[in-house]
Amino acid sequence: MILSRFILPLILLLCGFTVRAVYLDQFQSNPFYDYVPPAWDQTVYHRGAVAFSEGDLLAVAPGETNKFSPLYQYFLGILYRLFGVDLRMVWCVQGAMGVASSLLIYAIGRRYFKAGIAFTGALFFSLYAGNWLYEGTLYRETFMTFLELSALWLLLRMMDRPGWPTVLLSALSFSLFMQSRTNNLLVVVAVLAFLWSPFFSRPEKGKKWLAPWLIVFVIASLPLLGWVKAVHGKWGFYDQDGPETFLFANLPDYSGKEYKFTPQFHEVVKTVPLETGPVIQFVLQNIGEHPWDYFQLYLRKTFYYFNDYETPNTVNFYLSQEFSPILKWGIPFGVLASLSLMGFFMLWRERGKWNLLHVLFAANFLMFLPFFVTSRFRLLIIPFMCLFAGYTVHFIYKAARDGIQQKKKGPIAGVMAVLLFLLWATHTRPLPEGKIRILDLINIGSFYMSNARLEDDQSGLYYYWRAWELSRTLQPVDQRPELTRRALWDYYRWQAGDFDDKKDIESAIVAYRKALFFDYGKAEEHGHLAQILFENRKAREAFIEALRSADMDPGLSSPHILLAIVYNHTLNRPLKALFHMQRAWSLAEEKDKPDFHQQIKSYLDRLVILGMIDPSVSLEDADVLRDMALKSLPHLTFQAPYFHLPENIGTREQAENHMISLFEHLILNPKANKGAIYRQLAEIHGTFLHDVSAEYFYMERARSVGLNYEGFERERENVRARWATAQIPWGPQPLGRAGS
Structure with a gap:
C-alpha cells in the first residue's frame, strides 16, 4: 500500500521534475527560449494572451487571423497577468503540467492494471522527450493533454461516485478539453457512446446523471462560441483553419506527413472554395471516384502516424537536440508505438472487450487521421500509448519468467518476433531532406538574425549556410534553392548596407557581390x-x-x-x-x-x-x-537558331567588351533581339565570368522574352541544376553556436 500510494508517485515526481530541470537548463541556449517567432501559430497565442493581460477580454491577437480556439491564449493570458509576460514562467508551468499528467496517468492506470503496470506507463510518459520539447513552446498540446487526462480521471471518479460535484467537474473538464480544439469533440462523443451501455443507460448507475452532465457540458461550451461570433462575425467552430488542412491532407498526392501544399492542392483551390461544406463535398466525391488512391493515402498516413520519425511542423525535434542533448536520451516514439500496439491488441484479446483506454487510443488516432501527421499532434495519444506499452513490458517480463521456469521458449519467442517486426515497421522514416529540414535551419537562422544581439548573427549565418549545403546535396525535386538563396541574400544585403553606412567601401563591395551571388536579379x-x-x-x-x-x-x-x-x-x-x-x-x-x-x-x-x-x-x-x-553602337549579328557567342571571342576582356555592346543594345535599341542577347549574356557569365547565378538569371530572361529553340529547355535545365547545386564561392563555412 505504501509503495503504490506514496513511493511510486514520489518517484514519478522526482523523475519528472529532474528531467525537465535538465531540459530547461539546456534549453536556455536555444533562441526559442525567450523569443516568440513571428508568423507562427505561437504568435497568435502569444499576442492574444498579451492582449488579454492588458485588458482585452476577447484576447484578440492584433494583426493576426485569430483562426484558433482562444482557450489556450486565455490560459497564457492568465499567466501573463499573474507573472508578467515571461516565457520562462510559461515553460515552468507547462513542465509542471507534464509532471501532473504523469501522476494522472498513474492514477488512471491503476483503475485498469496493477500498480506496477500503471507506474511503468507513467514513467514512460515522463521519459518521452517529445513531451519535454513541446512543454517549452507556445503550442496547446501540453495544455490539452493535461485537460484530457483530468477529464478522464474526473469521469472515472464520477462513475465511482455519481453526484453533483463529480458530474459538474467531469462535464466542465470535458467541455474545456473539447473547446481547446474543435476536433476533440470526436473524443467526447466516442467516450459517451462507449459508456452508454455500461453506465449512462442504467438507472442504478448513471442514467439520471446524463441529462445534467450534458446540460453542464453544453452551457460551459457556449461562451467561446460567442467569441467566434464576436471575432469572426459569424457562427462557426472554435478553430477556423479546418477546411484548408483537411483539403491538402486528403488529396492523393499528399505524402502522408508534414504540412505541405501539393500540386493537386494548388489546382483544386482554383475551383473549390476553402469552406467546410464545399471541401468535404469535393473530398467525398473524389474518394468515390478514386477509392484505391485514397486507400493508399490512408495507409500511408497510418504508417507515418506510428513511425518513429518526429515529423516537424515548425519546431524540429532533431535540431532541438543540438541545444538540448538530453532529448537524445528520451524514449523513442517508435518504441512506444510498437509496445503500445502490441499492448492494445493483447489486452483486448485477454479481456475480450475494449475499455476506455482502447476508446481513447482509437479516438485520438482517428481524430487526426483525416488531417496531417506531425510530432505535436500525436502528443494527445501518448498517455494511452504509454499505458499499453507498460502492459506489454510486464507481459513480456511475465512470459520470459514463466518460460525460464517452465523451460518453454515458444511463447516468449513469438512475442519477441512480433515486437521486433513492429520495431522494424516503426523505425525512423524521415523526410527526403533527412531528419532536419531546410526550412528548420532557415527558421532558426532567421531567429538568430531577428534579435538585437549582433553576436548572434554569426550563428544565424551558420544555419543559413547549413541549409544551403543541405539543399544542394538533395535530389532536384527536394531542393529549396529559392528559400536558401533568399535567406543568405537578406543577410549579405543587410551587411552590405551596414558597411556602406559606415563608409567601409571595400567591405561593402565584397558584401554586395556576395548578396548578388544569391539573388542576381x-x-x-x-x-x-x-x-x-x-x-x-x-x-x-x-x-x-x-x-x-x-x-x-x-x-x-x-x-x-x-x-x-x-x-x-x-x-x-x-x-x-x-x-x-x-x-x-x-x-x-x-x-x-x-x-x-x-x-x-x-x-x-x-x-x-x-x-x-x-x-x-x-x-x-x-x-x-x-x-x-x-x-x-556596333552592329550585332546572331547566328540562329542557337545564338552562341561569335567565334572570335576567346578571352575574358573580349567577352566583357562584347557584353557591354549587348547591354547597350538592350538599353538603346527597342528593336534589339532580346532573346538572343540574353542567351549570349548567359554564355558570357557562365563561360568567362564563372558566375552561375548570373548565367541562370539571363537564361531565365531569355526564356521570359520568348526565346525557344530545339534543346533550349534542356540547356536551361542544365544551368538551373548547376545554379541549385552551386558551392558558395568563398569560405570557410562560418562557425556555429559555441564553435560548432
Whole structure:
C-alpha cells in the first residue's frame, strides 16, 4: 500500500521534475527560449494572451487571423497577468503540467492494471522527450493533454461516485478539453457512446446523471462560441483553419506527413472554395471516384502516424537536440508505438472487450487521421500509448519468467518476433531532406538574425549556410534553392548596407557581390554596387554594374546618372551621355526635375555649340536622342537558331567588351533581339565570368522574352541544376553556436 500510494508517485515526481530541470537548463541556449517567432501559430497565442493581460477580454491577437480556439491564449493570458509576460514562467508551468499528467496517468492506470503496470506507463510518459520539447513552446498540446487526462480521471471518479460535484467537474473538464480544439469533440462523443451501455443507460448507475452532465457540458461550451461570433462575425467552430488542412491532407498526392501544399492542392483551390461544406463535398466525391488512391493515402498516413520519425511542423525535434542533448536520451516514439500496439491488441484479446483506454487510443488516432501527421499532434495519444506499452513490458517480463521456469521458449519467442517486426515497421522514416529540414535551419537562422544581439548573427549565418549545403546535396525535386538563396541574400544585403553606412567601401563591395551571388536579379543593388565602385575609382566595373542595373529595371534613375557621367568623363561619348541624362531626368522625382533639367539643358547647349547636334533638338525629344546615341553602337549579328557567342571571342576582356555592346543594345535599341542577347549574356557569365547565378538569371530572361529553340529547355535545365547545386564561392563555412 505504501509503495503504490506514496513511493511510486514520489518517484514519478522526482523523475519528472529532474528531467525537465535538465531540459530547461539546456534549453536556455536555444533562441526559442525567450523569443516568440513571428508568423507562427505561437504568435497568435502569444499576442492574444498579451492582449488579454492588458485588458482585452476577447484576447484578440492584433494583426493576426485569430483562426484558433482562444482557450489556450486565455490560459497564457492568465499567466501573463499573474507573472508578467515571461516565457520562462510559461515553460515552468507547462513542465509542471507534464509532471501532473504523469501522476494522472498513474492514477488512471491503476483503475485498469496493477500498480506496477500503471507506474511503468507513467514513467514512460515522463521519459518521452517529445513531451519535454513541446512543454517549452507556445503550442496547446501540453495544455490539452493535461485537460484530457483530468477529464478522464474526473469521469472515472464520477462513475465511482455519481453526484453533483463529480458530474459538474467531469462535464466542465470535458467541455474545456473539447473547446481547446474543435476536433476533440470526436473524443467526447466516442467516450459517451462507449459508456452508454455500461453506465449512462442504467438507472442504478448513471442514467439520471446524463441529462445534467450534458446540460453542464453544453452551457460551459457556449461562451467561446460567442467569441467566434464576436471575432469572426459569424457562427462557426472554435478553430477556423479546418477546411484548408483537411483539403491538402486528403488529396492523393499528399505524402502522408508534414504540412505541405501539393500540386493537386494548388489546382483544386482554383475551383473549390476553402469552406467546410464545399471541401468535404469535393473530398467525398473524389474518394468515390478514386477509392484505391485514397486507400493508399490512408495507409500511408497510418504508417507515418506510428513511425518513429518526429515529423516537424515548425519546431524540429532533431535540431532541438543540438541545444538540448538530453532529448537524445528520451524514449523513442517508435518504441512506444510498437509496445503500445502490441499492448492494445493483447489486452483486448485477454479481456475480450475494449475499455476506455482502447476508446481513447482509437479516438485520438482517428481524430487526426483525416488531417496531417506531425510530432505535436500525436502528443494527445501518448498517455494511452504509454499505458499499453507498460502492459506489454510486464507481459513480456511475465512470459520470459514463466518460460525460464517452465523451460518453454515458444511463447516468449513469438512475442519477441512480433515486437521486433513492429520495431522494424516503426523505425525512423524521415523526410527526403533527412531528419532536419531546410526550412528548420532557415527558421532558426532567421531567429538568430531577428534579435538585437549582433553576436548572434554569426550563428544565424551558420544555419543559413547549413541549409544551403543541405539543399544542394538533395535530389532536384527536394531542393529549396529559392528559400536558401533568399535567406543568405537578406543577410549579405543587410551587411552590405551596414558597411556602406559606415563608409567601409571595400567591405561593402565584397558584401554586395556576395548578396548578388544569391539573388542576381536585384537592380537597385547592382546600382548601389556601381555607385560605390565608381567612388572607389573602379570605373569599368562600375560602368558594367550600372548597365546591368539599367537593363534589369528601366524605371530606375540612378544607374542612368552614373552611366551619363562615365560616358561623358571617361569614355568621351557625349551623345550616349546625353541620352542617359535625359532618361535620368525623366525618371527623377518631381521635386528634383527643375534643377536637373537646367543642368542637362546646359550640356545640350554645349553640344549644339560644338556642332554635335542640331539646334532644333529638344530635351523632350527622347526618341531623337535615343536614335543619335544608337548610331554609334556596333552592329550585332546572331547566328540562329542557337545564338552562341561569335567565334572570335576567346578571352575574358573580349567577352566583357562584347557584353557591354549587348547591354547597350538592350538599353538603346527597342528593336534589339532580346532573346538572343540574353542567351549570349548567359554564355558570357557562365563561360568567362564563372558566375552561375548570373548565367541562370539571363537564361531565365531569355526564356521570359520568348526565346525557344530545339534543346533550349534542356540547356536551361542544365544551368538551373548547376545554379541549385552551386558551392558558395568563398569560405570557410562560418562557425556555429559555441564553435560548432
